Amino acid sequence: MRAAMGRGILVIGLLIPLVPLVLWSVTRTWQYPSLLPQEYDLRGFEELGRPGSDLLEGVTTSSIIAIVVTLAAAGIGLSAGRALGLYHFRSKRLIQFLMLAPVIVPAFAVTMGIQVLFIRVGLNDTLWGVALVHMIPTVPYVTLVMGGVFANYDVAYEEQARVLGAGPLSILFRVTLPAVFPGLAVASLFAFVISWSEYLLTLLVGGGTVKTMPLLLFAYIGGNDSTRAAALGIIFIIPPLLLLALTSRYLTGSKRAISGLGKL
């Protein structure tokens, strides 16, 4: 009963703010004091289908960057998390702290320097430069989650697989990855969402050439066209919502996925 109520409040709290957004995204005219728009149309969304439009470019660029960042951060976080979660080594705590530092230190402070460096090596204003700089806030999250997952992981499973004749690759794909998959899925969701919604780092390193969704969103909100801004807002939240739906079973059954977070 209480759980149902809690869920109800959560849904209302999350959905009600979306109602005006949805209405605005399909509005042609909506004048005071009317409660609902007087005329509707889909021009906000139609831009998505128009080749060469800002919106289409934004969706494409953001998707490429977010996917590349997620895959790279998942790979790095998997290795780093395993090392931190399973093994004891000298200066482990220092390394743990350094891994956390990008979350604590404002990214802005570091990125100014990075920008200068990127200009020198020609990574500034490029998609790959933006993807690289997105690793700063994403890798720590994935590493932390995976560190927690591996703290609860029993390496003996890998020894058992070795005795049964499994080489390193077989062990990775048949034993380790299936065992840590729920945690990895949740961590990757974090990485995707962080990269997808990153504004400041993209602006600094991308220099306005690499137009991702958050950059467009700010530009549209600053403009006068509320309908286009609202439509963009709707498109902006769809991919994270889809991914959340796909990984939600690992989030709710959080026993395996993120319970280890407290251990670090």
Next chain:
Amino acid sequence: MSATAVRLTNLTKTFGNLHQAVKSLNLDIKPGELVSLLGESGCGKTTTLRMIAGLVRPNSGSILFDGVDITDTPTEKRPVGMVFQKSLLFPHMSIAENVGFGLKMQKVPQKEIDEKVEKMLDLVQLEGYGTRRVGQLSGGQEQRVSLARALIVEPDVLLLDEPLSALDANLRIQMRDIIRSIQQQIGVTTVFVTHDQAEAVEVSDRIALLVDGRIEQYATPEEFYTAPESVKVARFFGTSNLLEGHSNRGVFTCAFGSFPINSGLPSGDGILALRQEEISLVEGKARGPGDVSVLVEQIQYLGTKTRIWVKPGTGDGRELVQLDASPSFRPRAGDTITVRFNPLRIHILPPESSLEMADGGEKTEHSISTEEEKSR
């Protein structure tokens, strides 16, 4: 085929800089034999097993399977099967997939795997369990799946790392019998690690008793009772009567008197070892060889028997000897009774530098049971 299935020569493993877990260990195992590595925790038995499996790399020494040196062969290429303390069934696979894992790694066709899996499940008495998920089995069943998974690859050597210690008492006996009968049925050379002396005695062809990284004695279970080679061994196997004395031309003299022994033994200091079950009550006065008149020091009622501690009837010897009598026999402290030291079972051991008398055996047993509790 060579006469030894497994040969360990001068096997040594040091962890860190100081702790020497296994010290220059030598061991020969015959084909088809079941050998137990027995000892308290920290004696190096598991490290030895893990070196045979290739999971731990020895600092020096070599491991030979059937005459072939495999010391540097990686685990996945060694012809071994292993069952760990925990069943370690892969949770994302069905029971059949778990059992067939080893064959899958060898790229055996799926159809053949399915047939063999079915046969293995029959062998461990789990017919029809193949489609079940891992969480749906009891602890004993999981361990049997684990055994089937280890055996399906037809290993040259089966390694068992305390596979019964996580099971409760009844299940442990049942599982022990299954392991022994399957092992004899397929005749696979087996190394069984355990800290439980009774378990080792019941399943093994031979036992290697490890103390502090060394083999203290390697012999058949019977010999550990009848012919222990040292005080440590005698204590580990529950011989509580250890008496200091010296032998001279076929006679051993100690606080309880003189007893005839094998005249071939060299003269000098020694320790008489006699199991409590080899001391019996005698009606009336001392008559034959081995009969001694003693004073009752203490008795303890144990339900099925009465345990009696006695001291020498003459002289000022303070050493005690322990024996078990029928539960209806209830002497009082200070009574004089006659007991017989079975002369055929008196065994003389080399002297030890420090020998705590009387309750040494009990202490050993106690320390094992606390280790067991810790590991749970």
